[in-house]
Amino acid sequence: MTLVQLRHLIALARVGSFVKASDVLCMTQPALSRSIKSLEDELGQLLFDRIGKRIELTAFGQEVLVRSQALVEEAEQLKHSGRRLSADDSGRIRLGLSSGPGAMLSAPLMAHFAKHFPKFHVDIVRANTSSLAQMLRDRQLDALVVDIRSLRPAPDLKVSHIVEMDGTFMCRRGHPLADLPKVSFKNVASYPVASTPLSDELARILVERYGERAHPDVLVKFSSDEISHMIQVTEQTDTVLLAIRACAPHLVELPVIPPLKAKARFGLVTVANKAEALFLPEVRRLIDAVMGAAGT
Template sequence: MSDIRLKVFYTVASHLSFTKAADVLCITQPAVTKNIKELETELDIRLFERRGNKITLTEAGEILYRHAESIFEIYRKIQYDLGLLKEKQAGELLLGASTTLSHYILPPILANFYKHFPDIRISLLDANTEKIEEAVLQKKVVLGIVEGKSKNKDLKYVPFLKDEIVAVVHTSQELANKDRISKAEFLGIPLVLRENGSGSLEIIAHELHKHDISLNELNLIMQLGSTESIKSFLANSNCMALLSISAVSKEIVEGQFKIIDIDDIDIKRVFYFTHLQGQLEKIPEMFLRFAQNSITKSYNI
């Protein structure tokens, strides 16, 4: 099928309107109708149900729409990757990222970015979310990547990546015999969390509050300043921690850690780029776009 017919179909399906599709594509409505009819003839199946002035997708239309979305996303990535080859940039990029991001998510992205732009020198500040936001406000870094977003009106937040915080235990410990626990059991289990100021701790507190649970009600025995120190602690103690799935996925696959489900508690979050209000300069803007395109599970606005 031709790309123009697929584009016309995708636009009609997105707006469920031939008129709006014609406006968006800057063609006449009869031209839109003609392309849709030719596409339905080519595929030998009806794509839209027409009821008066309203249209809906048929089952076949819904299938084609999903595939068209994927196709046009691939086209956008092709255009982006080819565009990178044309851009020769040099300069300095001052980044700041919270611990989970700087340790487990950013390294392969930074390595790939360096392959494309070897003349850009990158400095990365590794700290918790609170300190990264302070660094952005003080212009010590031009672009931060943080866990959650604050209410600071001087900062702009751009969604980057979805993440999940899970309850984990070391498989060498007695708690690993459990697969699922109740909320009541959860409150009694010795728990290790990140330090105050950590974006992870803020998200955990926010989500637990939805279940009428405060941090003070937890059997919190220790707060540590890094995820790696928490993992080492768990290896030597019959305790539980709430950690990013990104930080423990390798150890889970290797059988060192195990996820314990907690009834009705599901902690999801979004990582955000953050920068001062206003337009980013070219190099940080380029990195932001590069990072978003590097993550297949990036957050869609």
């Protein structure tokens, strides 16, 4: 079994035709057929069902395809691991971002690659941390930037480049609480509170600071994985937003007594023991430039 054969499998699965795949691979159709047949013989099962002129992956073939894509991708990343990204490089970034990092990093990331590495494809997926972690394990994503307090520790995932950012209660300008020198938790709880899903650790901090009424299941009236929705609701109503301060700098931070004193801990998450993708140093620099500066 060779990487060349695995690339043949991937190309054939992608286009669904020996004729089209042989054109893509710049090889003859008989040579491609021999390559796939040799791979099937070695693995001991059929990879494709031949249905007339059409072909479809078998259940076994679908499993082999996923693992083949991971192996080929790993080999490509290993080949480039010793050098820096250049403007002539091409490729695809598949980055998962949870709510806070998504609000802060999405536009700067796309703008940075559009300006400096225009041949790259940039795919950003926004979702909750557990869904993103599963997509990373399934090799649908290359890396994540998420609140690591919401990430279940696991030996197959590597967390690095951690940035801490302050969380706080915020409201719109002109809100009845906006000009108060001090705001009690009772004041805050008298208005609807919006937030993205909160970690168990933050739930514990809220209860310790303000009592059982501050548990997110009781306190939070509006919840979404997309922070921009929560910001819009806060701008348009008397809703109070509980979120990372840097996500909404134009909102008014409420001087709640006692102070919340809670920090989100965002980190870069990759698959452990996997060669680093060529673009990851650029992502780290952006995390420092955008989130690191906002967290200081």
